[in-house]
Amino acid sequence: MVYVYCLKNKIDNGLYYGYTKDLIRRCKEHGKYWTLVYYEAYLSDGDAHEREKRLKDYGQARTHLKRRISGSLDHI
Numbered sequence: 001m002v003y004v005y006c007l008k009n010k011i012d013n014g015l016y017y018g019y020t021k022d023l024i025r026r027c028k029e030h031g032k033y034w035t036l037v038y039y040e041a042y043l044s045d046g047d048a049h050e051r052e053k054r055l056k057d058y059g060q061a062r063t064h065l066k067r068r069i070s071g072s073l074d075h076i
Helices: 023-030 045-057 059-068 070-074
Strands: 002-009 015-020 036-040
Touching: 002 023, 002 045, 015 023, 015 045, 023 036, 036 045, 036 059, 036 070, 045 059, 059 070
Parallel strands: none
Antiparallel strands: 002 015, 002 036
């Protein structure tokens, strides 16, 4: 599995999008100020990389995701 994920910063509420094959390890590497708020699982590395790229490069993709997970974002 390959994961595309979204982390929220506990200090400034910033969001970070990434992709990885080891979600637990990667979340730990980001540190204590970041909380996992969302992830998607893919079988294809290429599909995951393309999704991460869309989230980072296109504001509309980020806006759509933020709308979908707005309740989760408010709880952190």
